[in-house]
Amino acid sequence: MGGYVVYVDQVLAGNLLLNYLLLWVAGRLSRVRAPLYRLWLSSLLGSVYSLLLFVPGCQVFFLLPCKVLASVLMVLLAFAPLSLPRFFSCLALFYLSSFMLGGIWLGTIYFLYTDSRSLSAAGLLGLVSRHYWTGLVLALAVFAGGGAALALWRHRWRSRACQVGLAVEVDGCRVELEGMVDTGNSLRDPLTGHPVVVVER
Numbered sequence: 281m282g283g284y285v286v287y288v289d290q291v292l293a294g295n296l297l298l299n300y301l302l303l304w305v306a307g308r309l310s311r312v313r314a315p316l317y318r319l320w321l322s323s324l325l326g327s328v329y330s331l332l333l334f335v336p337g338c339q340v341f342f343l344l345p346c347k348v349l350a351s352v353l354m355v356l357l358a359f360a361p362l363s364l365p366r367f368f369s370c371l372a373l374f375y376l377s378s379f380m381l382g383g384i385w386l387g388t389i390y391f392l393y394t395d396s397r398s399l400s401a402a403g404l405l406g407l408v409s410r411h412y413w414t415g416l417v418l419a420l421a422v423f424a425g426g427g428a429a430l431a432l433w434r435h436r437w438r439s440r441a442c443q444v445g446l447a448v449e450v451d452g453c454r455v456e457l458e459g460m461v462d463t464g465n466s467l468r469d470p471l472t473g474h475p476v477v478v479v480e481r
Contacts, residue, residue, distance in 0.1 A: 294416055295330045299323035301420070302381065303358045306374040312359050312366060322358035326350065351375070385419035448479060 300323040307314050329350045332338040340346070355371050356362075362370065446459035459477065467476035 291331060291334075292327045295327040296320075296323050298381065298416070299326040299354070301423075302374055302377045303354065305377045306355070306370050307359060309373045310359075310366060310369045312362065312370055314358050318358050322354045325357060326354050381419060381423050384422050385415050388418045388422070389415035446477070446479075448477075 300319055303314075303319050303322055306312075307319070329341070332341045341350075351374060352371065355367065355374055359367075359370050442461040444459050444461060446457040448455045448457060457479065465476075465478065467478070468474060469476060
């Protein structure tokens with residue numbers, strides 16, 4: 281009978297790294313701070329949970345309610361105490377990051393598959409096992425690169441959105457400048473109360 285080999289250390293280490301990254305991303309995007317040891321503990325909980333898939337008789341733990349419960353426990357262990365809106369924000373971003381990274385990972389592994397024959401379920405698991413770390417490293421690189429590109433695009437978009445045309449005229453001398461709206465600038469003229477524009481000489 282055909283089968284495939286599962287390396288426990290590989291599953292634990294890979295899921296530990298993935299879970300940590302996903303929790304870290306969810307925390308950053310939700311602007312929730314968490315100690316590193318809590319992120320690692322939560323990641324370890326998720327890694328041990330993933331091993332249950334390979335334990336005979338434990339498949340019931342992978343029904344949808346159990347999966348939701350496991351992810352809720354991971355988010356609470358990493359970030360609690362949280363207000364209800366912030367909790368749902370962390371949970372939603374954890375799911376979103378998981379779907380994105382998981383899709384990139386499996387897509388990368390399938391991209392490395394060069395055989396023209398279709399894959400069975402066992403064949404797919406064997407393929408994942410063979411290209412586990414290669415797919416993981418490439419997926420992390422794509423995930424991190426995409427995040428960096430998105431952050432750069434948002435920064436440039438905000439910079440353009442805050443730029444305005446500005447003309448300064450002193451004693452008949454007029455200079456055209458490009459100004460930036462700074463919401464942190466609270467300077468005002470003490471006599472008129474008008475906002476102050478800061479310009480280098």
